[in-house]
Amino acid sequence: MTTKQYTAEILQYIPVFYIIWSDDLLSASEINVVEKAIANDDSLNSADKKQLYKWLDVTNPPKDTLFKSWKQLITKSGIKLVEHETYPLTVLSQKITAHYFKDIDFNEQIKHIEINLGIQPNHYNHLFEVQIDVSKNLSQYDATKIDRILKGKHAEVIDQFRSVLKDPLFDWEIHRDKETFRDHVLNQVQFLADKGYGAMAYPKAYGGTDNMEGYATIFENMMYVDGSLTIKFGVQFGLFGGSIQKLGTKKHHDKYLTKTGEAELLGCFAMTETGHGSNVRGIKTTATYDKATETFIIHTPGKNDNKEYIGNALHSKMASVFAQLIVDGKNEGVHAILVPLRNEEHELLPGIRIEDNGYKLGLNGVDNGKIWFNQVSVPKVNLLNKYGTILANGSYYSEIKNPNKRFFTMLGTLVGGRICVARAGLGGAKFALTVAIKHALKRRQFNDSVKVQEDLLMDYPSHQLRLTPLVASAYVYHVTLDHMMALYCDDSQEDKRQVETQVAGLKSIITWYANDTIQECREACGGKGYLLENRIADLKGDVDIFTTFEGDNNVLLQLAAKGVLSDFKAEFNSAGFSSVLKILSSQLSDKLATINPLYTNKVDKDHLYNPKFHVHAFEHRTRRLTYTLAMRIRSYIKKGMPSYQAFLKVQTHLMKLGKAYSVELAYKSFIAHNTHLEDPAYKALFEKLGTLYALNEIRNDASWYLEQGYLGSNKSKAIRQRVERLCTELRPHLNELVDGFGIPEHCLTALIAN
Template identity: 35%
Template structure:
């Protein structure tokens, strides 16, 4: 009996996680690890060096520092215990404070778009409602005036937009039409006798819906409407339509209702708009791509309605760029909170010596691949920002921005949402507290997958581009890789290239087969939306791995080992998630598939000694990490008598 008891004790001892010493270390120091088996040690690196490398915008350090200092003003301190009306008032006051500072300006939107992006990213870390409210005003309404209007609009509106004298809205979405903007029902009919446009909401499904700033503060709206002249339809155009007077009263022939309480972003006053034959001057048409002369004649340099519409929406792609970069920052912030807590929080183990929860494989398996993916996605997002901010874009640059912004907005916002759910669970009950930021981030950023384009619809645009490239003979087909060197970057990239290549060929074959038997393109496209979505994701994961590896090659020798660890874990975890596809389509041998699957646990073990250092190297300013559980001694953050005035 005693022998059996000793054997059971031995088995249990093997089941317990490895010992961590010094788990009360500061947030800047990873605890020491004692392993049962020697592991490949990742050399220490300089956290500031990695932080700068992930940021990769050294020339804007002072710009960011100035805004960070500004955001230390008490008005931006975190608040949680407010009703909807209080949230909106606080967000309004914060918005006015930012605008009065002059740190963000529409006049700089085209001149220095990188400064604008970085500034909005910091505002999003401070308060998502603030960044969205100002984003509607500047990125959407202001951007429409700036890039769809002409000099007369710039002279009339830009100064008032920059000073909040003319708070703006963006009237694209309708109750009946969201992603299909060309299908909006709102009409703009030209009256040549008065030289006015008559803006009308012909049905309740045509009401403008979810319009930011419309419920309370907006005075003008960039309205998307179908243009009619003498009964002839000219497609969607954008008009500046007054919706409120300077005293805040509703403009004539305009009706406004509040969208009310939402899942998140309570500080943004979303509203609904109806126009009852609202008359506006002819000059209120934003006429860069098409104009109406006083006599009613239509003038444009782009005769095709579809191409003209494409030119009109192209300048608005910046919203998707900003969502992708801000979503990645939210993933970084949430991982900082969860990982710090996981190294400090103890549960189970021998009496008087409980074990940090990060030691449990279930915890590592949930969090460490997310760290790897967050580091990996950093590099294509940086590249997207660079090509978006390129002042003299080539036609290829414009195309790349559209495709990359569509795909990365979808993939990164999904990654952020998955990350937030995992860290919420990994933090247990503490993840449910608003004080610890995760719950608020989950609710405020849930809309990322919907606005600026539904993610599934955006991935269709990525897939469509790849299909066209294949059909025009410009796509390089990749054969399967049956090698076994799973941590070789060339092997990894070829695996992802093969998956994308196989999917685009499969899609082409299925659509052509359907057309051959008389099935229409629209129906065949719809019948293959599963393949289309998978193709869009595969493309983004392929460029992510390629740009990650390119960044590793350029990194210093000190940074390369930790970046390679992240790359290997990113690759193995992504393949593991899609292992059925690889095996069913002969993309990997069974032996290699098993080897990749088994590598995830080992790579998690390799990351265990350094994960805390990795997240503490993320380019997230410490002033935005408010969560008590992310502090060096979280127990003291909950001592009796300490009240949080949130």
């Protein structure tokens, strides 16, 4: 076996063939790329072309002996792969050919193959000897530009805020004692309020900038300092201040909103009770109106009816208390009332008892407490009366007649908080990913016995697979939450019910994602990830509770699913529940006609990478789950089961629908966003992240798709392989992708990330 067997023209293709046959992932569209290159190559004669086509035949792949001879040919040349070249494969190919032949004209087709197959050195560098030039950066992307894309229209607000965080007050340090930690966090909150950040979402008349969207972005960035700061900030300005802003009227705004934004008046949001968390409507605290004195009597009747887990409870002077409003002996439902807690000397007022909730898994810089009210009297004016008020004659009045609707309108004001919690979770995930990936780009462990240096963790396929899809998800969720906040703040849209449904689902999947990500990053950093100094440990403790507060994820998912059912109901105009279900089922079943078998087994890259396929898969899942859910409920109800019991029966189904709907929504937001990207290189990068997200989500639910016959075995396997391959393709850009999150250097103190 000598090189003389091949012409110089053919020899140029050998490294390419060697690479494409070294793995098992040669798809139809890939063969097509190579075939086209051969066809367009004028330097080849027809015998050459015939030979090359033969080597492309998947039904009769090159024999192992032939394959080995290629390897020998390459090895004997002594040529090394130079990874930082713009076209590393083309250069390798040319150098090898030049080693065996003189004065040869290089064809342009190898370059064509290299670009169109999207193969990168980290795909095939294990096959060759590699010449390393560490000074060269392999990624063609600029992290600053990525960050700029993510910041969007909020760039100025974000940049300014990030630079404010340079103040030594925000330096990272360990606080073990809750009292000193809480004092420190209070100082930070006060500092930010002084800079105007507390009032940011309030109207200009009250010291704000009317910028709720910007508020959400700085909220996320605050996580880079500390979770306790973020949450305490959110309680003071978002929950307490937000309840005054959204549930109160001008007199409340005038009296309290400016002081609240300045953190001069510290307050808390007293909704949850020991006995009632998720079921707010069942809370037991009462506010009974006394006509004679024109006051409300606030009272927590039973042992477990105290307000529980109230953030800022130990520092607050006032609480926005949610209670059953009783007027003239009639329960008008849950309303919020401002109740002073302490005097200027910070002594508790009569009838009020507050206890520290003590140490928690995380967020120990937040002073959570329990609050009991024993017949506490507050003036009538303290009722936050935007949606329900006491008239001069002492009777109750609300423009929203339906108590149910009134309740949900008031709770709707919590939606902004849910978006913020999801954003904070996302901020935690981004931080953990940045630490884990920077560590994996430095840390070496194990090696091939012939190499001097051990391999980087980031070069292990399993490490790529465990972290890269999480990075892609961070991008998708970032864009989605920006989009949701814009919708929420869009006053041209009166009815916010759909946004509420969507946020309920997204808050759930994103806070779970955040927890899973932080955990994966902790493990990916090994013992180093367990040390507080590397920051992941605190994130883990802090973000953990995000799945529970501002609405327990399991409850919210069911809410989202019920919203989907109602959405479909709206599609067919209003009608009784049962008849709606009937129409619904017939309409849906039309759209759920059997999937074409060609489709269920379509495995080529063009199809698998096509957003149309992903959207179809997600929409199909949502529709199918909605349809079967409706059918099941209908069948139970037809048998005479009460609807409460029927919904209980389908609880796990509801939750699955809630998740499916949220994933669909997130992906669609992301691809809609990407169409506006101008730079084609960055657009391609974002699209690749979207593809990885979509395929990974389909892979995670492959059992469902397979069960439904939507995916065939081969397609399911191909998706799995594509996910692994996309992770490898993104490997050269991981550093830029995490730098693109824009976590300021002064916040990124983790030792292993530097």
